Amino acid sequence: MTSKIETTFKVNPEKVPLETDQGILESEERKWGLPLKEVYKHGLSFYKDKEGKAMHLSYEDKLKLVAYTQQIAHGPLNVNSAPPLGVLDVIGRDRRGAWQALGQMSQFQAMAGFVHTLDRLCPLFKPYLEAILKDLEAKKQQDLKRQEEERAHIELQNRIELEKQKQQSTKLTEEQQVQRIKDALNAQTYDQFLEYAQQQFPGNFDQQAVLIRQLQDQHYQQYIQQLAVDKRLANSNIKNKEDSDKDNDNSLVEIDDNLNRDDAGDDVDNKSMQTLEKTQISHYNEESKDEEDSDDDGFPAVEEARMWTRGEISSFKESARMGNGRLRVGQGETITIRVPTHPRARCICWEFASDNYDLGFGLYFEWRKSLTSEVTIHVSDSDEEDVEYDGYGGDDEEFTIQENSTDPEIGGDQRAESHSRPPVSQVVPLYRRDCHTEVYAGSHTYPGEGVYLLKFDNSYSLWRSKTLYYKVYYTQ
Known part of the structure; x- marks a missing residue:
């Protein structure tokens, strides 16, 4: 007579709050700082690596963790489609019983149960997960820093390229301006320089061309130097005029101050001071006019040689x-x-x-x-x-x-014997x-x-x- 061995082994699943899957995901992410799937993946790797080394679990706890992994991988147990077990396969029967005890638990609930069970059974899991989180944060910071450096490098390259284009454009513009000035000067002096070159090298057109080019270049340099001199003179004249205007304003202000010091009720004195003011201003204008007239020597300006x-x-x-x-x-x-x-x-x-x-x-x-x-x-x-x-x-x-x-x-000194x-x-x-x-x-x-x-x-x-x-x- 064949006897059938049956083992009854009850497994109490980890109590997970009955929430929706979305609630579970948000809750677990707030707790661990990582998405639930990432936490489960690291937990499963930790369990396979440390079981029997850094942690020693009871047979019942092992059945729980295996049941959670089966529920996550295949969903609820379907007895009809499950392969038959051998008569002596006691462990297989226990595992299937623990799996069946999970009922219709969802995949996310099973993940949460696995993580909670592992955290409760092994105190090293949480520090392990925190170390992973720090490594991820450090890697994230490095990635952000690298991205910032790459972005800054790209921006720098773009600025350099824009500056090169701007300098090239400015250089072209300056060259065009220089060429226009040279063309205008050459048009004015070409006949004169040509006549001079023909006198120096009669019949030698190559030497004439070289000499004309040298004369044109020297003429351009002299023109630029004269422009610089004229600019300095103009700036000096403007400064002198501003200083003169400032002195005139100060003199008028002094006259106004003298008027304000007198008795405002004395009409005779006011009229006298106003007459004095007009007389001084008129005298100043006449002196300015005389100075301008004295600067004119009666001859036109002589150009620079x-x-x-x-x-x-x-x-x-x-x-x-x-x-x-x-x-x-x-x-x-x-x-x-x-x-x-x-x-x-x-x-x-x-x-x-x-x-x-x-x-x-x-x-x-x-x-x-x-x-x-x-x-x-x-x-x-x-x-x-x-x-x-x-x-x-x-x-x-x-x-x-x-x-x-x-x-x-x-x-x-042209004052002596000028007559x-x-x-x-x-x-x-x-x-x-x-x-x-x-x-x-x-x-x-x-x-x-x-x-x-x-x-x-x-x-x-x-x-x-x-x-x-x-x-x-x-x-x-």
Whole structure:
């Protein structure tokens, strides 16, 4: 007779509040700081890793945890579809009984029961879960920091790219402005420079083009320098005007204060002070007008000369010598070349060089109609003509600076003997030039009818004579 062994084993499921699945999810997440599924996943891993090592559970507790895992994985037990158990499979029968005892418990309720049971049976589970939570927080912070760094890097790259584009655009705009200025200047001076280049290199078009380009570049640099000077002068004039206006306002305020100090009831005194005020203001206006009238010397402004240097000094000296453009400037002498303006020209050009040593050079314009159209040369000793220097020294020779020059041709004190000499305007200040190392050249547009004075000065040299090579010609 076969005997059937039956074991009755009751398992009390963990008491989980009967809530909806959504309520369970929210409640568990608030408790653990993680979604319920994540908590269950870590709990199951903890149980498999630590069971029998860090924790020792009873047989009944193990059945509970296994029943929860079966309920989560397969849902409620269906006895009809479950495979039959062997007669001696006591553990399998106990597990199936514990599973069946869970009834219709939902998947989320089973997860919550598993986590609660594991937390109750093993005190190490909660610290383990907190450590995982800290690691997740640290990883999250690292991810956020990395994302911030990547975002900042991208923004920096974008700013750099925008700045490069802005600089490129600004550079193009500046280059366009520079090119427009050069084109305008070249259009004004091309004919003049072409005529000069044809005289220097007749028949050699390549050399003419190179020389024209050099002259145009130097002309542009001089134009930019003149703009900077004009800007400084304009700013200085504006500042002076503001200071003058401020002084005028202060004087008027002082007059008003004096009026306010008098008795307001005295009509006679008030009228007297008002008359005094009007008289002072009228007197100030007349003085200002007289000062403005005194600044006008009666002559138009003289434009700045255009000057440059070039090489090929040997060929220039030979050319000047063949054209009788060679002079000897003795020690202590000053040579003045008087060049009258030509009625059919509008510009004067000059070039000069010397042998071995430097020479002083300056250009002036005499406001007097010449009786002859001939170019004349005048030689004077240092005793006859004082020279004021603005520049540098060249040789080791000594020279004397005359501080109170009365020669109107060099822009000195024109108050003395102004009645006996015609007025002279300075075009190029007189100072020493290294014309023994390169050719000095320049041009100037007529300010009116008169005589140009080209001064070549050797008065500072007491022992050495100089050889001067020069060319002077007119252009349209």
